[in-house]
Amino acid sequence: MGILKFLSSRKFYWGIGAAALGLMLFPKAQKNMKPSLEKSVKELQEVVNKLAEFFDNRRQMLIETVKNKMEELREQESQKEEIIKQKQQALQQLEYLKNKIQALEEQIRTLE
Template identity: 65%
Template sequence: MAILKFLSSRKFYWGAVAAALGMMFYPKAKENIKPSLEKSLKEMQDAINKAVKFFDENKQKITEAIKKKIEELNQTAQKGSITKQKEEALNQLEYLKAKIQALEEEIKSLE
């Protein structure tokens, strides 16, 4: 019963008309769409080729910039380690200075 009701509805007829029109116009639409699709694919391929060309041309510049940045980071790290070593040496000097003063006071007390 539901099938008969569906077949007699307007939605079914609109769907059937749309399907018939689609079948009639499909070959024509296929012919019209093909050139635009080919053009779109060609444009995309051209854009990709331009991007590849750009990166190939600037590859050396990019690698040099990266190397320079890495060297800067290494120098900063070396400066940091030198500063740390300097602080450790100063701490050791302070410790030795305090020991020497303690020894001097001990010697004075023995005299």
């Protein structure tokens, strides 16, 4: 009963009418829509290309930033190593001078 009721309803006939109208107008609509669709596809390709270029530029900037930071870190490490070497040399010189002072103090004591 439900199918018979649906087939006799206005909605069914409106649907058939819309489908028939669509079939009659589709070739014409297809011809009218083709340039519009082609233009949309070209614009979409341009947007995709611009996005790809944008992300490539950002990636290059990020790579350069990382390279620069790595170089800075290497320079800082090199400077740190140099400071450590200078500190060790200064401590060795202080130890040498301390030993000399102690030796001189011993000589002074022996002279008294």
